[in-house]
Amino acid sequence: MTADGGVPAATRVDLLVANARQITTMDDAGNVYDNGWMAVNGGRVVALGGPQVPPPAADTIVDASGCLVTPGLINAHQHLYQNLTRSMAPDFGGSLTNWFWTYFSMWQHLDEEAVRTSTRVGLMELALSGCTTSADHLYIHRAPGWIDAQVHEARDIGLRFTAVRGSMTLDESDGGVCPAGMAEPHAYVMDESERLVRQWHQTEPNAMTQIALGPSTLMSSTLAVYRDTAALAADLGVRLHTHVADDPDEERFVRERYGKRPIEVLEELGWLGPATWLAHVVYPNEMERALLAERSVAVAHCPSAMVIDGGIPGGPAPVREMLDVGVTVAIGCDGATAADHQSLIWETKFAMMLARLRGGSVESMTAREALWLATRGGAAAIGRAGEIGQLAIGANADFVLWRMDGISHAGALRDPVVALLHGGPVTAWATYVGGRPVVDRGELVNVDVDAEVMRHTTSARRLQSHLSG
DSSP, X not given: OOXXXXXXXTOXXXXXXXXXXXXXXXXXXOOEEEEEEEEEETTEEEEEEOTTSOOOOOSEEEEOTTEEEEEOEEEOOOOGGGGGGTTOOOOOTTOHHHHHHHHHHHHTTOOHHHHHHHHHHHHHHHHHTTEEXXXXXXXXXXXXXXXXXXXXXXXXXXXXXXXXXEEOOOOGGGTOSSOGGGOOOHHHHHHHHHHHHHHHOOOSTTOSEEEEEEESOTTTSOHHHHHHHHHHHHHHTOOEEEEESOOHHHHHHXXXXXXXXXXXXXXXXXXXXXXXXXXXXXSOOHHHHHHHHHTTOEEEEOHHHHHTTSOOTTOSOOHHHHHHTTOOEEEOOOOHHHHSOOOHHHHHHHHHHHHHHHHSSGGGSOHHHXXXXXXXXXXXXXXXXXXXXXXXXXXXXXXEEEEOSSGGGTXXXXXXXXXXXXXXXXXXXXEXXXXXXXXXXXXXXXXXXXXXXXXXXXXXXXXXXTOOO
């Protein structure tokens, strides 16, 4: 880029995003370009500017008139298979343990087709919500090859994908919260984890597929598999992910079984380090928050999942308190059965609202802070800081166009980021990954939505027919 912000004449520009109402970069300097443009070449951002600098010529021009342009949102925690059983609202008594047993009666009938169609439909829904990268934690494996199938589906849809090879190894016969027929042998989990990393994990900055490792929860996984997974991840250079501190049931289970709080157990198992991001973390005490910050452990905050069954004792997760001591916080949609949707922009808005409810003021979380969690926070959590989550020179061209000139935002003339997160329901006008459109003019690109929903419904009906009770 030239000193005045332009593009050298010899530089070829594949794609130019022009005439944007605002480009909010979320870069380190907090740059914002009103009436802005962005140049993309080879899937990366090569220049940004405002009306004072003429934009370059380009092979393709995207007219962003009336649009807010933001980095693509990053979903830091998801269970895509659960969209097969969403919105059933069974009476499970508001207990996490009861919730598991209710849904296990259906999930134990998963097959590869169900995993494929749930992954595909879930990523489609995420793309429509402005998501360009998603981490999915699949911890049920009734047959080999399910994560391989997910990788193929994600590549076909066009989103970046971090597949977390989850597991359950502590079944009900040993006091765990896992049906005996769904628990996997320890050695098999280790072998499959290593295979998947070696086969699919990409390390280049523009990687489309990465693998992380993560037993589901201390309620359904042995300490041995936690310990060996941490060692294997360190050897292979991949990240760690698990659920922790998400429900009083978990704390009671862990205290009764191990005599410690869940985060204390993870510390003893070698899990608290910069390669780890943890899902939920609703109940950390002050010392645990400080410990997570000290060890550079990130948190995937899933706001809807906390309240969908009627609320969380003690109120929303202490997100502001974690941020204030230096914990990196990201946003996750969680499983569709827990949140009943896969809209990352909605989760971002809800995270902002719950933080304000807990803190009692707008300053408890501003709109731009919430957007930071969904972009920069997500990139850091999954180990991709600097590559995605911001619109900066050299970063991947993962971005979203949000129409701000319709009914939902009429009269919102000042800050479009505030309008985006304060305003009515919104979907992405366009979602680009590596400079390629996945959503264009509000529609998925090259996807027969009706056919995909029919396919998904077939699998969903089969699973839901097995609901116990």
